[in-house]
Amino acid sequence: MDFDSFVLAAATADLSEAEAEAARDHADAVEFRMDLADDPLAALDDYDGTLPLIVTNRAAWEGGKAAEEGRLDALETAVGYEAVEAVDVELRALTGAADTDAEEARALRDTAREQGVSVIASVHDFEATPTEPALRDLLDTAAEEGDVGKLAVTASDRADTLALLSATFDATAAGKTVATMAMGEAGRHTRAVAPVYGSRIGYAPVDPTKATAPGQYDLATLSELVERLETPNRP
Numbered sequence: 001m002d003f004d005s006f007v008l009a010a011a012t013a014d015l016s017e018a019e020a021e022a023a024r025d026h027a028d029a030v031e032f033r034m035d036l037a038d039d040p041l042a043a044l045d046d047y048d049g050t051l052p053l054i055v056t057n058r059a060a061w062e063g064g065k066a067a068e069e070g071r072l073d074a075l076e077t078a079v080g081y082e083a084v085e086a087v088d089v090e091l092r093a094l095t096g097a098a099d100t101d102a103e104e105a106r107a108l109r110d111t112a113r114e115q116g117v118s119v120i121a122s123v124h125d126f127e128a129t130p131t132e133p134a135l136r137d138l139l140d141t142a143a144e145e146g147d148v149g150k151l152a153v154t155a156s157d158r159a160d161t162l163a164l165l166s167a168t169f170d171a172t173a174a175g176k177t178v179a180t181m182a183m184g185e186a187g188r189h190t191r192a193v194a195p196v197y198g199s200r201i202g203y204a205p206v207d208p209t210k211a212t213a214p215g216q217y218d219l220a221t222l223s224e225l226v227e228r229l230e231t232p233n234r235p
C-alpha cells in the first residue's frame with residue numbers, strides 16, 4: 001500500500017467473513033486491531049477477504065490493549081502474511097521514548113520494508129492538541145520515521161482543529177505523506193475534512209457501536225463524506 005492516494009480503512013478487531021464483507025462495500029483496506037482481538041494470529045491465518053490489511057497492535061502506553069511482552073513479535077509475524085500491506089508502529093517505540101525496545105521496533109520496520117509492507121509511524125494524544133509548532137514537529141518526525149506519519153490528537157475547539165488541518169496541509173505541500181485526525185466530538189469533522197488537506201488515511205468502524213477511537217463516524221458515513229467532499233486522490 002503506497003498511500004499516494006487516500007485510503008479509507010475499516011477499523012476492526014474482527015476479521016470474520018461477515019465483517020470483511022461489510023467493509024468491502026466502502027473501504028479500501030481493513031485496519032486489524034490485533035490488540036483488541038482474542039487470537040489475532042489465528043484470525044490472520046483464516047483471513048481470506050479481498051481487502052488489504054493494515055495491522056496495528058496498539059501498546060497499552062499509547063491507548064491500546066496490547067501488553068508489551070510479545071507485542072512486536074506478533075507484528076513481525078503479521079507482516080509475513082500476504083494480505084498485510086501496512087503495519088502501524090508507534091513513533092515513540094521507534095524513537096526509544098517509550099517502554100518498547102527501539103532496536104526491536106526498528107528491526108520490525110526493516111523487516112516490514114523488506115517484504116514490501118509500508119510502515120505507519122503513529123502518534124496519539126488522548127488528552128489534548130499540542131501547540132501548532134509541536135504538532136508540526138511531531139508530524140515531521142513521524143513522516144521521517146515511517147512511510148506515513150500519522151497524528152491523532154484530541155481537539156477541544158476549532159482552534160485545535162484548524163491547527164491540525166494547517167499542519168496537515170503544509171506537511172503535504174512539502175511532499176510528506178501524512179495522516180491526521182482529531183479525536184473527540186470537537187474534532188469529528190476533521191475525519192471528513194483532513195483528507196481534503198492531504199491526509200492519506202481515514203479510519204472508521206464497520207460496526208458503529210464498535211468505534212476504535214472517540215468521535216469516529218461509521219464507515220458508510222465517512223465513505224460518503226469523503227466522496228462528497230471530492231477528496232483529492234481518492235481512487
Ligand SMILES: O=C1C[C@@](O)(C(=O)O)C[C@@H](O)[C@@H]1O
Binds near residue numbers: 181
Ligand atoms: O491510530 C488510529 C486512528 C484512530 O485512533 C482514530 O482516531 O480513528 C483509530 C485507530 O484504530 C487507529 O489505529
